[in-house]
Amino acid sequence: MNALDITINQAARFFLENDNFLIVSHTSPDADTVGSASALVAGLRKLGKNAAAVCDEPIPDRLLFLDANGCFIQNGASETCSSGGPNAILPSIPAPFQVQTYVSVDVASATMLGRFEQRFLEKFFDLSIDHHLVNTIPCKRRLLCTGYSSSGEIIYELLTLLGVEIDRSIAVSLYGAISSDSGGFRYSATRSQTMRYAADLIETGIDFAKINRLLFETKSLAQIEIEKIAYNAIELYEDGKLAVIVLTADDIAKANAADSDIDGVYQIPRQIAGVEVSAVIRQKGDKVKVSLRSNEYFNVAELAASFGGGGHFHAAGCAFYEDIQAVKKRIIDSLHGKL
Numbered sequence: 001m002n003a004l005d006i007t008i009n010q011a012a013r014f015f016l017e018n019d020n021f022l023i024v025s026h027t028s029p030d031a032d033t034v035g036s037a038s039a040l041v042a043g044l045r046k047l048g049k050n051a052a053a054v055c056d057e058p059i060p061d062r063l064l065f066l067d068a069n070g071c072f073i074q075n076g077a078s079e080t081c082s083s084g085g086p087n088a089i090l091p092s093i094p095a096p097f098q099v100q101t102y103v104s105v106d107v108a109s110a111t112m113l114g115r116f117e118q119r120f121l122e123k124f125f126d127l128s129i130d131h132h133l134v135n136t137i138p139c140k141r142r143l144l145c146t147g148y149s150s151s152g153e154i155i156y157e158l159l160t161l162l163g164v165e166i167d168r169s170i171a172v173s174l175y176g177a178i179s180s181d182s183g184g185f186r187y188s189a190t191r192s193q194t195m196r197y198a199a200d201l202i203e204t205g206i207d208f209a210k211i212n213r214l215l216f217e218t219k220s221l222a223q224i225e226i227e228k229i230a231y232n233a234i235e236l237y238e239d240g241k242l243a244v245i246v247l248t249a250d251d252i253a254k255a256n257a258a259d260s261d262i263d264g265v266y267q268i269p270r271q272i273a274g275v276e277v278s279a280v281i282r283q284k285g286d287k288v289k290v291s292l293r294s295n296e297y298f299n300v301a302e303l304a305a306s307f308g309g310g311g312h313f314h315a316a317g318c319a320f321y322e323d324i325q326a327v328k329k330r331i332i333d334s335l336h337g338k339l
């Protein structure tokens with residue numbers, strides 16, 4: 001516990017007492033941040049509040065079904081609306097009302113905010129809702145549920161507490177968020193509560209099999225292309241306990257892969273028998289992003305945090321402004337003798 005931490009009841013009161021919410025998702029948007037933010041906005045609107053969600057990167061097409069209510073303002077969607085006033089954020093993000101309350105969902109660190117990073121380093125979030133083990137978001141209060149599989153579980157609890165009726169479109173958003181972050185209810189973060197909430201959501205009549213197929217069994221051609229390159233790039237260290245994949249800007253261009261196409265690559269190296277830690281190191285603009293995964297005993301959240309990043313025990317990430325080969329050496333050196 002930290003002085004910023006509030007309970008879920010206090011968070012519910014916070015939403016009742018405030019209005020004109022902008023819900024901010026993390027960059028490289030995944031199903032949890034998209035589904036959770038969309039469900040929260042839809043729920044707040046049902047309570048008569050003004051709310052909209054935003055992410056500094058476009059929501060990938062394959063995740064748009066999680067925002068059936070159109071809760072996300074897509075970048076540049078409208079130049080005629082303006083958030084305006086002293087609280088105005090980036091002029092390129094139009095909200096159809098004057099934003100007063102800023103809430104982050106599923107965002108562990110300011111580096112996951114894209115161009116919003118500077119703004120929120122200066123002017124803190126009013127509330128940060130998250131389930132990451134390490135959360136360093138600049139905020140005035142924080143609802144941090146580290147035992148939860150997903151932010152989707154937190155939003156489900158919150159909306160239930162607020163008396164919001166969970167209709168099918170909200171259920172799709174939340175089920176997708178929970179199923180995705182729990183790895184289809186396979187990862188260790190899955191608890192009995194996760195299954196209970198999912199069961200409640202299934203009872204609304206959603207096509208959960210379709211949601212799981214869209215999340216786990218559907219790939220774009222670019223995804224397959226980048227995965228082919230990734231398989232060929234696997235290198236093993238530390239007696240086969242560390243697997244590393246480096247994806248250069250050239251590799252990514254050759255596969256014509258967008259960020260969301262690369263997400264699936266993170267799971268590949270840790271599938272090799274005997275591997276404990278995997279690192280996928282890739283160029284992203286002027287940054288080099290590192291996605292770390294572990295299978296059993298190694299806490300990759302700690303390793304990522306030592307480089308200014310964050311995440312969970314078994315899945316974490318960090319970023320560098322260095323040459324990609326230098327980053328690779330740094331990661332390999334930092335794990336030498338530790339596995």
Ligand SMILES: [Mn+2]
Binds near residue numbers: 032033106131150151
């Ligand atoms: Mn999450």
